[in-house]
Amino acid sequence: MNAALVKELYEEINSLPIVDIHTHVNWKTGTARNIGEILSYHYYTELTNSARYDGEPLPLDDPRELTRLIYPKLELIRNTVQYDWLMTISREFLDIAPEEWEIDDNWEAIFDRSVEVMDRADWAEELTAQADIVRVFLTNQYDEDLEGLDTGFYSPCLRTEPFVLWMDRPAERAGLQRFLGKEIRTVADVRAVIVQAFQKFVRHGMGYAAMSIPANFVTGFVSDEDAQRLLDKAIAGTPWDAADRRAWGMFAVNRICDACRNFGRPYHLMIGVSRDVYRQGVPMGQDLFDSVNSMSGYDYILNTYSDVRFPTAILSDTSGLELTAAGWIRHNVYPSGHWWYANQPTEIARELRRRLDSVPGNKTIGYFSDAYYLDFILPKFRMFKFELAVALAERMERSLIHPNMEPFSFAEAMLLAEDLLINNPMDIIALDADED
């Protein structure tokens, strides 16, 4: 590693504003109100639960008490990149030095000081300005209140699990019926509720539709007649078996793709999560993934909806080259960021090089933060930007002696960085398109 060059590149890359195409930020609040909310992020609750398990339920509604409980376990995760994110928040936003976190029983002082800063009237704006965040894409349920959303900053994105994965749940159907304003009895009703959700989201500057999907999901054609039978069965209260669930998934994904096509919106696929597999896990810390995951199940929609754009994130390292190859030849697959368990330096470094070397330069979406508070966007993007600086510095140095390459300049490196971080995400999601 050429430290001087990496540093120079990093600093230049870091001066780019942040476009964050996938977060779970609550747009009504934006930032955390205290360090306890920061520590409630599942990375900290799950890592400390894993480091020293005590089986006690976490007081997620009492940030002060949560801080008291988690604080002494934090020393066990000091080696992790997630701890580094926390230190960046502490150092950069709260002006609390990392050493203060190493003092025994210092949690209360830290908590109180965090409140001082985070309680400031314009704190969300201050933080956003300090981190130079210019656009944030959200994760929203169809029935979420979007009135008053600042569409110049936030873009809502529609989660499609309710339509695709949960239609057999009475409570889920009840919610959809409330939203639609009529009973859901036919596949036409399902179409209608999807259209209504897209219409609502488009009115608020919709980013895209999205779904996190279990490993080995399969897409394909299912007729309206077959889908109606499944819907009837669900309404009658007869449990779906695995084949039913699979068939409904195929049908409903196609209906979401129809809507993406009709409304000109991308469908962001997040592939490979195994939900609720760790029973003693903290809330949101019970999911893992499966290394056995074929992306061949997506062939049908990728071919059939050739005019829909599919930014795609993967959870397993074993899907990395498969996604690179898809981004390389499929015109409508866009490798997107580094998700969750793959969101650490080892995986980022590998996937980034693969994508830089063989996916067309206009097709890769560099990064998204997946953050629950705006506070996390800066440290997470920094982690990626540093890996990007390392990869680009390496490319510059290799180019000087590589027999197939012309010298790759600093300016060219920065153009590539800008494409990954700003131009590609904006072009691929193409917010302007639906305003035409």
Add this chain to the structure above:
Amino acid sequence: MNAALVKELYEEINSLPIVDIHTHVNWKTGTARNIGEILSYHYYTELTNSARYDGEPLPLDDPRELTRLIYPKLELIRNTVQYDWLMTISREFLDIAPEEWEIDDNWEAIFDRSVEVMDRADWAEELTAQADIVRVFLTNQYDEDLEGLDTGFYSPCLRTEPFVLWMDRPAERAGLQRFLGKEIRTVADVRAVIVQAFQKFVRHGMGYAAMSIPANFVTGFVSDEDAQRLLDKAIAGTPWDAADRRAWGMFAVNRICDACRNFGRPYHLMIGVSRDVYRQGVPMGQDLFDSVNSMSGYDYILNTYSDVRFPTAILSDTSGLELTAAGWIRHNVYPSGHWWYANQPTEIARELRRRLDSVPGNKTIGYFSDAYYLDFILPKFRMFKFELAVALAERMERSLIHPNMEPFSFAEAMLLAEDLLINNPMDIIALDADED
């Protein structure tokens, strides 16, 4: 990276002549006739199709028009190693500087200048000499005309898909019947046509038999009686189901192995392709692979044909350690090159280190180009040779401080490079063997 050492190693490695054990070169022409033919290589058509899709069919029979259409999209793939191959061809063979490719609408000038060079009477010989290519293995159908083949330079290799994967297709059987000179009605006829193909190829200095194989292919014993029933069924026009196809595959692979044994020829396995999965893809740009691919299906032939040599290439990164382990303990498995989607620096770097660290030094075949024109052999080998230089430089530097290693010298590094690039391929394929 120690740039000076890498450069020194690279230059020495680059001075080795090229033995290319797998290409798709047309031996009657060898080189491309213009830059349009170069651009017709599926890497360029597929990457530009992926970068900016327009759905227009490509004029593959009109290289000038193809150049005109592809040229403006090339700027979108400038980050790729495939673009670097193109620049090497341009710079080294055509004397056209990379900057000329960045000029808008400059395609015609480039095309015309390419024709000037490529039209020269002895161009193929010039290029071969310039790139120092000394032996090229081909990919040939059983019925291909091999009369006049220069066996001092080219070695024909028999593709075995027609026998193994396509025997239920009437047109394929018709071709085989023409070649055999009699109807194919019995498994004895299948044996006969395989023997006849091997005999023909051996007369022309056969390299090996080869096949590109779908993920999770399974080998095993199938009796003549069962195979005959499948053949009868195919001849009767009854479609094979998946089990039939699997059983025929097992039977026919064994018959190819019989012939490899009897004729003393290796069987080059190329494992893991998923054909025709991307419907909007350009010709030859519709194939992907599956990350879920077990090599355990090959246990039967590897054990049963213990006297047949199996050079083996893999498409998925997920098969990399599996192949390394097979090369490590199985005496008749030879890890071979870096294929297709795995033919870029990230995968080469990893697989190369694995093989250098734990496969016997006489068993790894370093590289093959897979080229369709002789023109591509140089840039592709350069890409590999550079990664090899990086890996060997790293080994030299580590050896100076590694507690288990003696200093690994430049001369030793070069011996290893020569083994990977020349000695091993020639020894493993052992062209001389069948002339004894």
Add this chain to the structure above:
Amino acid sequence: MNAALVKELYEEINSLPIVDIHTHVNWKTGTARNIGEILSYHYYTELTNSARYDGEPLPLDDPRELTRLIYPKLELIRNTVQYDWLMTISREFLDIAPEEWEIDDNWEAIFDRSVEVMDRADWAEELTAQADIVRVFLTNQYDEDLEGLDTGFYSPCLRTEPFVLWMDRPAERAGLQRFLGKEIRTVADVRAVIVQAFQKFVRHGMGYAAMSIPANFVTGFVSDEDAQRLLDKAIAGTPWDAADRRAWGMFAVNRICDACRNFGRPYHLMIGVSRDVYRQGVPMGQDLFDSVNSMSGYDYILNTYSDVRFPTAILSDTSGLELTAAGWIRHNVYPSGHWWYANQPTEIARELRRRLDSVPGNKTIGYFSDAYYLDFILPKFRMFKFELAVALAERMERSLIHPNMEPFSFAEAMLLAEDLLINNPMDIIALDADED
């Protein structure tokens, strides 16, 4: 690589004593008696068998003859890390320089000189002191003689394959019956024989229970009634089908977990081996692994036995991130070492970085040697310690310019190394616990 820093770190790490949590050492002898025994280690027999196959059975009971036969093939594996282990043993313990191994026909001189050293009365103690090995965990069958075991140095570990995988074999049941002192007719008898084995091992300072497990093993609940039916079937001599075997495996693994819980001992899982797949392999050199391996099959025991600790080693690279993620969120999964085909620099480097970056610092067991003689512990640990030094040096250098990190000091690097190599293994296996 900052060679000076790596060297400095390595030397400091190397000064740590060795705790080796998994070996196959025979505690009655400990060290090899001559270089032929060293060469009988399956790495050398299998690599040379792979490099130049002759089909001759190896004289494993005649170390001198074995040396004569293997010696000339060793030059073919000089590139491997396994050869480097051999050279370290030769150089450090036997005072035979690596160059002497490059002399033709020099095997007898080497053999004789090895005997001179290895025959010394206190050789095992000398070597142990020289390598600074302070604790060695063994691999033992339930019926192995443990009387006289030095529990201040050795910890016996109970292999559980006989109970879980082999209960349908009459000879295996006969052995278990002899050990139990009564016939095994009921699942209560199976419980009893497991308890008896644990009681015996605990009396000798038991480390843990262990098992090497085929790919895609599945755990789950099986009732005593169903298990009794399977046992009856096995006793009646009716072969188990795949479903029977799977069900028995589930039942019996749960019974081992019961015992681990009751005796406060961990269960070391070694996941992913494919036994006896290479027919021409040397003894112990016939096993491979499958890259298609889901760890989801372990969800049941990991959740149900939440109070049992599961150090876990994996064989396939494709399970690497899956194990990291499990160690990251599951409180009772501890990523353990780098096993067999994954025990070489490429895999170690990747898994180590993953674990350092996202598994709590108290949860990773750095390394185990898997050695058959004490002699191998030093070279294998050195290999790991070097990779660890490289990773820590990289972390130190990155920390100086990383925007999320405080400078990571030499002292902090050493604390992490000590955790991985000494504190974590001792705390996780917690030998003291069962003496309370």
